[in-house]
Amino acid sequence: MTITLANFWGLLGGLLALAYLANRFSHRTRVPDVVVLLLCGIALGPGLHWIDAARFPEVTRGVGTLALILILFAAGLELDMRHARKQFAAGTVLAALSYALTMESVHLFCMYVFHMSRMASLLAGAALGCLSGSIVLPMLEQMNLRPELKTTLVIESAFGDGLGALVLGVLLSLVAGGGTNHSSGSAILGGMVIQFVFHFLLAFVIGIGSGFLWARLLPRILNHRFWQALTFGVVLIVFSVTHAVGGSDLFAVMVFGATLANLLGPESFLRELELEFNPTDEGSQILSFHSELAFLVRSFFFMLLGAMIQFRGLKQQLLPSVGLLLVILFARVVSVQISRVVWRGPDPGEIELATTLIPRGLITAVLVLEAIRAEPQQLVFFPSLTFALILLTNGLGLVATVRAKRIELPSPSSSSD
Secondary structure, three states: OOOOHHHHHHHHHHHHHHHHHHHHHHHHHOOOHHHHHHHHHHHHHHHOOOOOHHHOHHHHHHHHHHHHHHHHHHHHHOOOHHHOHHHHHHHHHHHHHHHHHHHHHHHHHHHHOOOOOHHHHHHHHHHHOOOOHHHHHHHHHOOOOOHHHHHHHHHHHHHHHHHHHHHHHHHHHHHHOOOOOOOOHHHHHHHHHHHHHHHHHHHHHHHHHHHHHHHHHHHHOOOOOOHHHHHHHHHHHHHHHHHHHOOOHHHHHHHHHHHHHHHOOOOOHHHHOOOOOOOOOOHHHHHHHHHHHHHHHHHHHHHHHHHHOOHHHHHHHHHHHHHHHHHHHHHHHHHHHHHHHHOOOOOHHHHHHHHHOOOOOHHHHHHHHHHHHHOOOOOOOHHHHHHHHHHHHHHHHHHHHHHHHHOOOOOHHHHHO
16 A cells, blocks of 8 residues: 555654553553554554555664664663662662673574574674663553662663663674674684773763763753754764764763763752852753653654564564573573672562563664674574564563562552551
8 A cells, every 4th residue: 555645644643642542551551562562563564554664674773773862861861870879789780690691591592593603693692682671661660669679670771771782782893893703702702892891981981071061061051942952962963973983872872861860950969079060950851852752763663663574474483582582581580690699688579570571672673673784694584583572571571560569569648548
């Protein structure tokens, strides 16, 4: 079916209305709205044949990258270190350990079960290793958990997206620089460590430096119109500059957001250091503006992702995706059990929640598309596999949120009654 330009805009408007209803439905039932958007894409693509997403793969990739930039910037804005210092170690240890074990487990599974090359399996592990903060954070907002547990999981989910983007970027740079499948495992590991440190430090310096500079300039333009749109432009500039100089562009965006979050506001730590600085309370407005943009872009992206899926490929990859889910779950169990030594008194119910709340979403889809560009022949079946894995992990996350009611604290209204 041929869609005119007017029909396309009407379709986009209907999609946004559906995305809003799916979001409200998610708040009531805890069903992730990403599931509804993916099913909508399936209906419009392989179902009704209104959209052929295969005709514009670069558009899909570009929309996904833009959504990821917005979500990582928002995740950085929500990473308030003033209120998360005590759980920072627990969250970062859990994020790093979970990602490393999951990546290696998926890497070995792809090598020995799918018979993929070493580099292709490493790319797959890097793309599938991190959970989706854009799904975990809204889920956690709906739960009335113990503050220590909630903060630990928020920190992990905030770092998870950036960590996945950073590691995959390192691997892609190795591929571009001649890191072939004939290289030994030790050579690839050594190159990864060197590249990881370089990409991390460069992104960290650019993100913090840009955050300090923009926080100093922001109070001077707050009284002018479109200052939030200008901030969005600065985010895109930080992304592009970091990419141009060889750093981790997505990680720099998250660091930029985290720097702004901890510099803006009356509780800025610069006041404690008695430095000349004029903190504002505009951080929440920046977060609100970019969250709205992220909602728009991610809704369009997941519709395109669903339209890319073919029923035949989905049926073929259903069983392998279940195998990958078991591998990811095993790595998660091990990482949670090891990292609990730095947690603050988790009980069995909290351990179960942390173990099963592992949804994959936007970050997974975007990173998989990047990995496919590097190894198109060996990863040609990964769109359908990733789609099935997103559905399975979000289903598991739904079960986790339902069972989490056992460990939720009583709400203030119910306790007053």
